Amino acid sequence: MEKKKAGFAVAARLCVFAATLAGVFLTDGTDRTWIIAAMLFCVLAAQKAWKQCAGFAVFYGILSLLLYLIRFHGLRMAAFSEFHVFLFWWLTPVFMAAWNLVSAPPGMLSAFFARVHAPTGAILGLLVIFRFFPTMRAELHGLRESMHNRGLTGPAQVLRRPGNTFEYILVPMLLRCLQISDQLAVSAAARGIDTPGPRHSYYEQKLRVRDILAAALYAGAILVFLLIGGVK
Incomplete structure (x- = not known):
């Protein structure tokens, strides 16, 4: 805080x-x-x-x-x-x-752009772009810890099976991207993104x-x- x-x-x-x-x-x-x-x-x-x-x-x-x-x-x-x-x-x-x-x-960003009467689509697009890299960094950090706990990040494991290592990273990341997109859609709907009236923010x-x-x-x-x- x-x-x-x-x-x-x-x-x-x-x-x-x-x-x-x-x-x-x-x-x-x-x-x-x-x-x-x-x-x-x-x-x-x-x-x-x-x-x-x-x-x-x-x-x-x-x-x-x-x-x-x-x-x-x-x-x-x-x-x-x-x-x-x-x-x-x-x-x-x-x-x-x-x-x-x-x-x-993100709440401060959306509140500011809403106050200057930016289009809703533009606000959502900017928020997705702005938060993409921090979100992906957090997801990669969690994925690396998960792979480390399963013994999949050792040098010998990576050198012997680089294809499997790539698969262990790619598949969870794709699944997380799909889950995050669904969560964003539900969150936007729950917060009244389609409401035609004036919006307020915390x-x-x-x-x-x-x-x-x-x-x-x-x-x-x-x-x-x-x-x-x-x-x-």
């Missing part, structure tokens, strides 16, 4: 995401997008999203190190070129802002002063970044 209180409102997160897109894709100095990444680390820290901060810090640090070694020490990799490393390094701020948005509770999170201040400061910082660095 404390984590939800520490997080910004959906409107503030959406403003951060939009400002990040503008800063990354409009700047003329692509090598300076690390400044945007640093600001996003501050945004995540303000929400006490320490796990996200740590994960993105490791990812961004590895990309920065690889880019440095490629440019100044002639590092050559078989699978990735400098372009691929730079592309992921350049887009990391977008990934951070997008994950900050989609990690908001997640009526209003904009607080900290939300407005954070969104304004971040958008202003992106504007200053574009003015100083130049616009394409």
Whole structure:
């Protein structure tokens, strides 16, 4: 519950995401997008999203190190070129802002889009897209634990029977996808998705002063970044 209180409102997160897109894709100095990444680390820290901060810090640090070694020490990799490393390094701020948005509770997302009178189909589509990766990650984690308890994740087992290992993963995942789709349909019907009248939500999170201040400061910082660095 404390984590939800520490997080910004959906409107503030959406403003951060939009400002990040503008800063990354409009700047003329692509090598300076690390400044945007640093600001996003501050945004995540303000929400006490320490796990996200740590994960993105490791990812961004590895990309920065690889880019440095490629440019100044002639590092050559078989699978990735400098372009691929730079592309992921350049887009990391977008990934951070997008994950900050989609990690908001689904109820808060649906309540926000309902308040701005978004079409019902669009709300359902966005919720399914936003929650797909976290849901699949949780399902894969449970599947891995189940296979480990049955002794199916040992290196010898995987090397001897890779086809069976693939089957042990694919079949349960397909069944879970079917079950989840049925659960989503029943849940949507139970919550009155077809009701023509106005809808209300338990997640009526209003904009607080900290939300407005954070969104304004971040958008202003992106504007200053574009003015100083130049616009394409």
